[in-house]
Amino acid sequence: MQLTAPLDMHLHLRDGEMLENIAKSSACTFSGAIIMPNLVPPVSTKEDVIAYKQRIMAAVGEENFTPYMTIFFKPSYDKAFLESIKDEITAIKLYPAGITTNSEGGVSGFDVEELRPALTAMSQLNIPLCVHGETNGFVMDREAEFVSIYERLATAFPKLKIIMEHITTKESVAVLDRFENLYATITLHHLLITLDDVAGGMLKPHLFCKPIAKRPEDRSALLKVALEAHPKVMFGSDSAPHPRHAKEACGCAAGVFTAPIALQVLAELFAKENASIENLQAFISGNAQSIYAVTPPNKTVILEKKPFTVPSDYNGVVPMFADEEIAYSIKKTRITNDCK
């Protein structure tokens, strides 16, 4: 099975030692990725984003990989600033304040008039807005409650491309087709698990993420649009490494690390569900190229149906399916024969 130019449209690469430890897990098999800006402090200036990109490229080494950079949305961004930075970034990421890891400086309330200058400028400059769409409500309702905010933004800024990030509910799937300018990313883990997997048997910290995995009918709705390669839906892993101690602690951090096994497990999932390789190709690359108008570096990844035992950790980060056997392996990429 051959995939061309896989893209991960939602990726956390962190910084410093963690960046160095995990960058190749993505760069080895993906041609590019949207890089989330929620560092401490968040990436929000031209200098920040240029410097962060350089650190990423250093960590990626010889792999042929494009980090599509983002900055952390602030309502204060004006058109002059956005014009000055637009060549350095592919999108801007909006976080509601305090909703996830390192999002303390995010947006509180979603007053359209307060957001109008920045979002109008983004719209005019054709910079997509990526959104972590959760309210501060009850954990199972946060995303569904946010749908009305998506509707408000999509209506107020009809030319703004709005990406609903890591959607987890049937409500988010349903709103996709109601607004021309709404798009979505879907993670690997939300295609596979529900809250049952996190907390239905033993509690599984390594499957704990935000948004939390939802109900079986939500997973089914996500799976349907992914498998049919709905043209407004893209793969975005939300692969989010934390050191083992932060996941296995009394208060466990949110995030699932899937980068090194995402393509293999997607291949297995699409095969199991009898979805075509063309649809997988569209889901992991073609749709994103159209939506974002990007042309990623050429990369061919050959997968084979051969069991692979996922390592216990990658430089101290526990991946999804750690110590378990998955059905597909990376045979080779055009760049390297040794993607572990």
Place this chain on the structure above:
Amino acid sequence: MQLTAPLDMHLHLRDGEMLENIAKSSACTFSGAIIMPNLVPPVSTKEDVIAYKQRIMAAVGEENFTPYMTIFFKPSYDKAFLESIKDEITAIKLYPAGITTNSEGGVSGFDVEELRPALTAMSQLNIPLCVHGETNGFVMDREAEFVSIYERLATAFPKLKIIMEHITTKESVAVLDRFENLYATITLHHLLITLDDVAGGMLKPHLFCKPIAKRPEDRSALLKVALEAHPKVMFGSDSAPHPRHAKEACGCAAGVFTAPIALQVLAELFAKENASIENLQAFISGNAQSIYAVTPPNKTVILEKKPFTVPSDYNGVVPMFADEEIAYSIKKTRITNDCK
């Protein structure tokens, strides 16, 4: 504030070293408790229950405390067996197979005819049936789905006292008044937390329990019947100790350890909600005495509104509110001045 003969109508005391470590946490402040039988192997014979009671009494030491013993329900129990054991037990506990800690030998399917001989005999001998009411469905639906089984059992065995254990949903509260022979226990933690507290921020393994904490409207329904001391509702802590390593592991065990702080936190909760001390007294003792027709040993517990910092652990078991300050303290009991 003075409470008389507090009863914990759902308690896990475990066995061996754990029993020795935690028995006094309950015996110090409670007059008695329904002791759950899910040891490995489960308590299910007369010899088992007599021996287990002796081990409990040894661990309790000089405290004035009555363990109300139970055995693990099996459909094969016949009237002769039940007659032979009825003086040793206060109730029989039914677990659906595989639903919680050490419940592998429980009931699969709830065929009334299969259960009829045992439940008819229990009914005739006036032995209450305590039920862990969860299906194998989606984690947030398991208890609500079980309501139809409660209805079936309550209808088929109208003279059998059925205790819906550790109820967590508005559906269970609602069914209480529809059948004369249904009763319920409610834990401390389900009066205080929702799934938000377990998985809404960081993941909190020490608040992970079965049934899992549900939605805000469920907690409100539980709180209402507890605070009004609904006569069919009793306090049952479901205090369930696990060693720290089993709670802070990759696959964390279910159970919240509340025995040592239950009365203090209930006092705080009832005060905060402006519920009367009479209602608290009924919730933690009077209702249970009526429902079970038991007369517990005399014990007076005096609580005072004085901050108490909950220890990090009790002999290696992390309690709810570990390292936090709670508003009420045990001043003294008639037996001892030193309940920690």
